[in-house]
Amino acid sequence: MTFTIWLSLFVVCLLGAMSPGPSLAIVAKHALAGGRVHGLVTSWAHAIGIGIYAFITLIGLAVVLQSSPLVFKGISYAGALYLAYLGINALRSKGGVAAKLEAGKQSHWWQAARDGFLISILSPKITLFFIALFSQFVYLGESMTGRAVIVLTPMIVDGLWYSLITCVLSSSRFIDKIKAKAALIDKLSGCVLLALAARVLVTV
Numbered sequence: 001m002t003f004t005i006w007l008s009l010f011v012v013c014l015l016g017a018m019s020p021g022p023s024l025a026i027v028a029k030h031a032l033a034g035g036r037v038h039g040l041v042t043s044w045a046h047a048i049g050i051g052i053y054a055f056i057t058l059i060g061l062a063v064v065l066q067s068s069p070l071v072f073k074g075i076s077y078a079g080a081l082y083l084a085y086l087g088i089n090a091l092r093s094k095g096g097v098a099a100k101l102e103a104g105k106q107s108h109w110w111q112a113a114r115d116g117f118l119i120s121i122l123s124p125k126i127t128l129f130f131i132a133l134f135s136q137f138v139y140l141g142e143s144m145t146g147r148a149v150i151v152l153t154p155m156i157v158d159g160l161w162y163s164l165i166t167c168v169l170s171s172s173r174f175i176d177k178i179k180a181k182a183a184l185i186d187k188l189s190g191c192v193l194l195a196l197a198a199r200v201l202v203t204v
Helices: 003-018 022-034 036-058 061-067 069-091 097-103 109-121 124-132 134-140 144-169 172-203
Strands: none
Touching (some): 003 144, 022 069, 036 109, 036 124, 036 144
């Protein structure tokens, strides 16, 4: 794999990570409510899910999903249900940003890891991303080195991007500014997650 081709892969992966969606909402939630460590755990658990998708794509995810529509629909519906669950919890402030900031409590790190991992594994958006864009690079994975690069690039890019988001959101100055608006953040994130869930159900 030449540097030019890898750079194309890197740019595609970076654009995919930067696009707003449920992943950003979940990372922001844990970074704000649990602090930097929880945000980083969420970020890298999410990145591991991305790495798994990259590996699955490499061994033929696109072919499997195109030949088995029921598999794709199953992933899509599971993702929509999980998004709706997170959205309802956020609207009720059950374990959300407002409740955690008001009580001065933090969620367990394993909850952050669970949410980060599941939001990547169950996200139809990520499935579509890997089928439509990432799969074009699969033909380059003929050698072990090429395969490793194809899997590790999206995983590391994703982890680093959300780590950067976490560092910004978990700074003390930023936290002080949002404490008064924590309930509003919960309501907005809940509405966004429910809207994303509805959109998945409509478009599947």
